[in-house]
Amino acid sequence: MNQTHYPPLSAETRERICTEAAAYYLHRRAQTLRKWACLEQGPIRPVRIGGRLAWSTAEIRTLLAGGRI
Numbered sequence: 001m002n003q004t005h006y007p008p009l010s011a012e013t014r015e016r017i018c019t020e021a022a023a024y025y026l027h028r029r030a031q032t033l034r035k036w037a038c039l040e041q042g043p044i045r046p047v048r049i050g051g052r053l054a055w056s057t058a059e060i061r062t063l064l065a066g067g068r069i
Contacts (some may be wrong), residue, residue: 009064012057016047022055025064 006012009025023030031039036042043063047054 009061010058014056014057016049017057019046019053019055019058021065022046022060 004020004024006021006024012021012025015035017025019033023033026033033042033055034053035048036044044046044055044059046055048054
């Protein structure tokens with residue numbers, strides 16, 4: 001299991017984060033987020049940068065606050 005430690009979301013300064021970090025903050029498995037991206041069915045959608053998924057920290061904050069995207 002990956003033992004990467006992420007800062008609290010409130011301290012995250014990047015505009016977009018990788019799938020693993022987004023999964024950590026959303027309390028989901030990274031594969032779940034990849035499925036959201038592939039099927040375009042998740043509550044938030046990533047952008048693709050260089051073939052990789054990048055998730056908006058602002059949208060993650062809104063989602064965790066109970067808001068709608």
